[in-house]
Amino acid sequence: MIDTIYIESGAEEYPKCKEILARYSQAKVIPCNHYKEVFNPSAQSFRLQKKKPALILAKQTGKLVHPIPPSYGVGGKQNYYFSHLLNCLYDCRYCFLQGMFPSAHYLLFVNFEDFEHEILRISESSPESCWFFSGYDCDSLALESVTGFAQHFLPSFRKLPNAWIELRTKSVNTKILHDLEPLANAVVAFSFTPQEVSSQIEQGVPSVRSRISAIEKLADQGWKIGLRIDPLIDCKDFEQRYSNLLQGIFEVLPEGALHSVSLGGFRMPNSFYKRIERQYPEEPLFAGNFKSENGYIAYRQKIETELMEKCSKSLQQWVNPEKIFNCNI
Amino acid sequence: MNFVVAFKVEAQPIIDFYRLKKVEDSPCPIFRNDHHSLIMSGLGREKAVSATQVLNQITRKANQGWINIGIAGHGSLEIGEAFVGGKIIDDSNNECFYPPQVFEHSFEVSSIITCTKPSSNYQTNLGFDMEAHAFYKTACQFSSRELVQVIKIVSDNPTHSHDQIKPNEVPVMIDSHLQEIDALVKQIDEASTAMQPDLELDQLCEKLQGMHSFSVTRAHQLHDLLRHAKAIGLKLSQIEELIISATDARDAIKKAAHFVEPHRTLK
Numbered sequence: 001m002i003d004t005i006y007i008e009s010g011a012e013e014y015p016k017c018k019e020i021l022a023r024y025s026q027a028k029v030i031p032c033n034h035y036k037e038v039f040n041p042s043a044q045s046f047r048l049q050k051k052k053p054a055l056i057l058a059k060q061t062g063k064l065v066h067p068i069p070p071s072y073g074v075g076g077k078q079n080y081y082f083s084h085l086l087n088c089l090y091d092c093r094y095c096f097l098q099g100m101f102p103s104a105h106y107l108l109f110v111n112f113e114d115f116e117h118e119i120l121r122i123s124e125s126s127p128e129s130c131w132f133f134s135g136y137d138c139d140s141l142a143l144e145s146v147t148g149f150a151q152h153f154l155p156s157f158r159k160l161p162n163a164w165i166e167l168r169t170k171s172v173n174t175k176i177l178h179d180l181e182p183l184a185n186a187v188v189a190f191s192f193t194p195q196e197v198s199s200q201i202e203q204g205v206p207s208v209r210s211r212i213s214a215i216e217k218l219a220d221q222g223w224k225i226g227l228r229i230d231p232l233i234d235c236k237d238f239e240q241r242y243s244n245l246l247q248g249i250f251e252v253l254p255e256g257a258l259h260s261v262s263l264g265g266f267r268m269p270n271s272f273y274k275r276i277e278r279q280y281p282e283e284p285l286f287a288g289n290f291k292s293e294n295g296y297i298a299y300r301q302k303i304e305t306e307l308m309e310k311c312s313k314s315l316q317q318w319v320n321p322e323k324i325f326n327c328n329i
Numbered sequence: 330m331n332f333v334v335a336f337k338v339e340a341q342p343i344i345d346f347y348r349l350k351k352v353e354d355s356p357c358p359i360f361r362n363d364h365h366s367l368i369m370s371g372l373g374r375e376k377a378v379s380a381t382q383v384l385n386q387i388t389r390k391a392n393q394g395w396i397n398i399g400i401a402g403h404g405s406l407e408i409g410e411a412f413v414g415g416k417i418i419d420d421s422n423n424e425c426f427y428p429p430q431v432f433e434h435s436f437e438v439s440s441i442i443t444c445t446k447p448s449s450n451y452q453t454n455l456g457f458d459m460e461a462h463a464f465y466k467t468a469c470q471f472s473s474r475e476l477v478q479v480i481k482i483v484s485d486n487p488t489h490s491h492d493q494i495k496p497n498e499v500p501v502m503i504d505s506h507l508q509e510i511d512a513l514v515k516q517i518d519e520a521s522t523a524m525q526p527d528l529e530l531d532q533l534c535e536k537l538q539g540m541h542s543f544s545v546t547r548a549h550q551l552h553d554l555l556r557h558a559k560a561i562g563l564k565l566s567q568i569e570e571l572i573i574s575a576t577d578a579r580d581a582i583k584k585a586a587h588f589v590e591p592h593r594t595l596k
Contacts (some may be wrong), residue, residue: 004415004430004438028438030415030427038427046474048520052431105429197595235595281527287557289593 002146004028004054006105008035011057016110020057020146022247027055034058037290039086046278049104050091055146060084060109064118068133071161074187074226074260074325076131076164080122083151084109087139089201090170093285094231097137099272106138108147116156123163132157135168135189143173150176158183158287168228172206172214187259188217189226194241197233201285212248219257229315230264230327232307234299235290243314250318261319264327266290267298330394330514331384332367332466333377338496339399340369342504346511356465357383364518374443374463381467392524394517395468395477398510400484400499401458404451406437408489411506412456414479416440419462426465429475432516434509442480473524476517480510530555533565541578556584561592 005027011017021029032038035058065082073079084224087097097102111113123130134140134153144150150167154176157165168189177188193201195208208215219225227249235241268276270292277286291300298304308326315324334340339358341412343349349360349367358369358382366388370380381395415438417426430438440455443462451457461479468477482502485491534552543551551572558568568585575581 006427028415028437030440032416032427033425037425041426041474043469043472043474044429047525048431048473048475048524049429052433054430105428153543187392200595233594233595238594281556282560284560284562285595287560287589287593288595289590 002027002106003052003053004030006030006032006038006054006056008036008056008058009057011110013111014059016108016112016148019148020055020108020110023146024055026236032056033263035107039101039105039107042102042103045279046098046101046104053087054105056105056107056130057110058107059111059113065113065122065132067256068136071144072133073131074166074262077128078122078126078130079133080130080137081133082119083137084112084115085143085147086304086307087137088139089142090139090205092205092235092278093201093203093280093283094266095269096268096272098270099192099275099281106143106146112149112152116153118158119156120160121162123160124283126162126226127291129162131165131166133166133168133208135166139169140167141169141173141176144171144173148180154183154186155181161185166226169227170202170205170211172210174214174218175216177223178221182224187224187226188218188261189228191228191327193229193231193233194235194245194246196241197235201233201283208245208248211254213279215249216252219253223257225253225257226259227261228264229311230262231266232263232311233266233285233302234303234307238307239310239314242311246314246318247295255319257321258319260323262327263308263315265299265307267296267328270295270297273297330396330518331388331468332365333370333379333381333384333397333460333468334367334393335372335399335460336371336499338371338499339503340367342500343367343398343506346504346507350391352387355383355387359384359387365514369466370460373459374445377463378467381464385468385471390471390525392476392521394514394521395464395472396510396514396517397459397461397468397479399458399481400494400502401441401456401461401481402448402451402485402491403439403456403481403483404453404487406439406456406483406486408483408486408538409436409499409502409505411480411482411509412439412441412479413436414439414441414456414461414465417462417465418442420444421549424462424466426462427468428465428478431475432513432520433479434513435478435494436454436506436509436513444528447491449490456481456483472521476524478513478517480506480513482506493527503592528561530559530565533569537569537572537581541575541581542575543578543581547578547582550579550582551585554582557593558585558589561589563589563592563596
């Protein structure tokens with residue numbers, strides 16, 4: 001799975017780096033002075049690299065924890081994200097990472113301890129509960145077998161009652177969660193589009209059925225579950241497909257296990273969208289009814305409102321409206 | 330594929346393998362067939378830069394495959410072993426490049442340093458040559474970095490110094506790796522082809538622009554409409570008919586947009 005590993009000078013001293021190198025002893029290892037030499041150059045093809053991403057092991061020396069946009073939360077007042085990993089195992093055509101990063105290589109920051117210290121500092125200095133979102137620039141669980149992220153961070157969060165962690169994922173690689181006692185302050189949030197949509201624009205993503213099955217098992221075990229119906233995709237038979245999706249989920253997910261549902265339309269900065277469209281000019285998704293406004297590409301207002309309303313209405317058959325959050329620009 | 334090779338003894342096996350024919354009247358020796366081109370650069374950075382630029386001017390297409398093949402010294406690998414440059418360093422300023430390794434091959438991947446002079450200062454896990462860095466830097470101006478690669482065959486190492494290299498042994502060394510080099514060439518060429526502009530679309534767009542007086546903005550709109558129509562599986566001939574029947578460019582865009590509109594929802 002990982003054929004090539006770049007190691008930033010100094011990163012090799014970290015336990016996480018040593019652990020990964022021991023596990024991937026057959027990989028071709030290439031030293032680099034700074035991860036940016038590998039990750040940042042222009043004239044790289046994200047699309048080509050996506051076929052066989054390398055792993056870059058580096059140290060994050062910049063800002064470790066960032067505030068999230070005000071409209072992106074799920075009920076908390078203090079919301080942050082942190083990115084121990086940039087890029088994702090899956091290949092979703094709507095994903096902004098394709099437009100934001102010049103490279104599709106997995107960039108793992110191995111100084112986990114520094115992230116933990118910063119999370120601890122923020123949560124201790126906050127009078128209110130803080131939320132920490134871990135799946136902003138990656139899928140929180142899909143590369144668990146490589147990164148050991150959840151295995152490392154969840155025990156730390158267990159000791160932080162003032163902090164919540166969201167693991168956002170499309171993965172069914174949930175073994176690490178089954179091996180742990182559920183955390184009262186963790187939400188395992190699964191992202192969905194209907195299977196008919198997923199098959200077209202989410203390459204490599206486990207089937208909707210298998211994700212629902214993973215949710216069922218985690219909920220049974222006592223984990224709090226989040227649903228992220230985001231981005232909503234304007235598709236044929238929208239109402240029926242999304243209704244089927246929700247029905248499939250709520251047939252197995254008791255409302256008591258549901259923490260929150262968030263809905264969001266497709267939206268992306270213009271510059272990211274243009275970059276992605278240039279790489280995938282033949283992609284039907286990009287022939288959608290989009291408009292550019294205030295520097296962002298999104299569905300035309302009328303369409304977006306319709307999609308949100310239809311999905312909200314369908315959701316309200318199953319979910320208390322207090323648990324539904326709209327994520328808009 | 331564009332090959333940049335320093336010397337005749339390194340180039341000849343490639344010329345023979347791909348049955349390349351000499352191009353007359355070129356500043357450096359150039360050999361070509363319908364799919365591949367090879368230029369002999371001569372020794373050193375400046376010649377590698379110049380040869381890469383010359384070959385680009387002749388082939389004139391963005392995102393082609395580029396490979397620099399040749400012999401090199403190495404601190405750890407055996408004589409005759411081939412490696413791909415995973416990190417390419419310039420000894421004059423320590424500038425580094427990291428050609429992304431996205432294709433399947435079984436070559437070793439090694440760092441290589443491009444030196445100003447031949448070197449006997451062998452270091453573990455490090456190759457030496459005199460062109461790779463200059464070649465890579467230049468070729469990346471014309472192509473995406475994944476499509477530019479450096480393949481070297483070890484001609485000297487700590488037990489066999491560079492002054493012991495026999496020129497008549499070089500073609501044999503290169504030749505023994507050509508099957509595997511060709512497998513890599515095919516993958517790079519396939520990726521290069523996939524990155525080329527859609528000629529059918531561009532030609533149709535150009536043809537349709539000749540029907541009415543399109544402003545630059547409307548020409549872009551027309552191209553986008555045609556691209557979207559093709560992406561969602563509409564027949565371009567139907568758009569062509571609409572545009573031919575339009576009264577002017579504005580009407581053409583309006584009609585084409587109206588035709589595409591109901592089909593924009595994802596299937």
